[in-house]
Amino acid sequence: MASKKRIGLYFGTFNPIHIGHLTIANYMVEFSDLDEVWMVVTPHNPHKKKSTLLDDHHRLAMVRIALEDYPKLKASNIEFGLEQPNYTVNTLILLEEKHPDFDFCLIMGEDNLKSFHKWKNYEVILERYSLYVYPRVSQGTIETQFNNHPHIHKVNAPIMELSSTFIRKSIQEGKNIRPMLPETVWKYIDEMNFYK
Ligand SMILES: Nc1ncnc2c1ncn2[C@@H]1O[C@H](COP(=O)(O)OP(=O)(O)OP(=O)(O)O)[C@@H](O)[C@H]1O
Numbered sequence: 161m162a163s164k165k166r167i168g169l170y171f172g173t174f175n176p177i178h179i180g181h182l183t184i185a186n187y188m189v190e191f192s193d194l195d196e197v198w199m200v201v202t203p204h205n206p207h208k209k210k211s212t213l214l215d216d217h218h219r220l221a222m223v224r225i226a227l228e229d230y231p232k233l234k235a236s237n238i239e240f241g242l243e244q245p246n247y248t249v250n251t252l253i254l255l256e257e258k259h260p261d262f263d264f265c266l267i268m269g270e271d272n273l274k275s276f277h278k279w280k281n282y283e284v285i286l287e288r289y290s291l292y293v294y295p296r297v298s299q300g301t302i303e304t305q306f307n308n309h310p311h312i313h314k315v316n317a318p319i320m321e322l323s324s325t326f327i328r329k330s331i332q333e334g335k336n337i338r339p340m341l342p343e344t345v346w347k348y349i350d351e352m353n354f355y356k
C-alpha cells in the first residue's frame with residue numbers, strides 16, 4: 161500500500177501574509193518529510209481580538225495569490241464555516257473527516273509552543289499529531305512537559321523577525337514595506353487601500 165501523503169498544517173490569521181510566513185512554509189516543504197503545507201486561514205484566533213482584522217475573504221485571497229507559484233503550498237478556508245473563535249482541535253476533527261487519506265501534522269513557531277498549554281485540548285492534539293516547531297525570537301519559556309516530547313520535532317528553519325502587526329502599523333504610517341510582502345500581496349493591499 162502506498163504511504164499516505166504527509167500534510168503540514170500552518171495555522172494563522174495572516175493579516176496579511178508576509179515573507180516570514182512564506183519562507184517558513186516553503187522551508188518546511190523543501191527541508192522536511194512533508195509533501196505539502198496547507199496555510200489555514202483562521203477567521204478568529206481565540207487568543208486575539210477580532211476588531212483589527214481584515215475581512216476573512218481578503219486574508220484568504222492574499223494567501224492564495226502569495227502561493228500561486230508554489231504548487232506544494234496550498235491555502236485552506238476549512239475554518240470559514242466553523243464556529244468562532246476557532247479552536248484548532250475542532251478543525252483537526254473536520255480535516256480528518258474530509259481527508260482520511262492524508263496524514264496531518266502541525267507547524268508552529270517556538271512562540272506558539274510557549275503558549276501551547278493554553279490551547280483547547282492541547283493534550284489531545286499532541287497525543288494524535290506531530291508538531292514541527294521552528295525557532296522564533298520571543299519572550300517566555302517552553303514548558304518542561306514539551307521538552308524531548310516524541311511528537312515535537314524541532315526544524316532548523318531560518319529566523320525572520322517581522323510580523324503582520326509591524327506591517328499594518330508601517331503601512332498606516334506611510335512607510336514603504338514593499339520587500340516584506342510577496343509582490344502580488346503588496347499590489348493587492350495597495351490597490352484596495354488596506355491598513356491606511
Ligand atoms: N516572521 C515570522 N517568522 C516565522 N513565523 C512567523 C512569523 N510571523 C508570524 N509567524 C507565525 O505564523 C503563524 C501565523 O501568524 P500570524 O498570522 O499570527 O502572523 P503574525 O505576523 O504573528 O501576526 P500579528 O502580528 O497580526 O499577530 C503563527 O504561528 C506565527 O507564530
Ligand SMILES: O=C(O)c1ccc[n+]([C@@H]2O[C@H](COP(=O)([O-])O)[C@@H](O)[C@H]2O)c1
Pocket residue numbers: 171172173202205206207246247248249272278279280
Ligand atoms: O485552539 C486553540 O485553543 C488555539 C489558541 C490559540 C491559537 N490557535 C491557533 O494558532 C494559530 C496561530 O496563532 P497566532 O497566535 O500565532 O496567530 C491561530 O491561527 C489559531 O488557529 C489555536
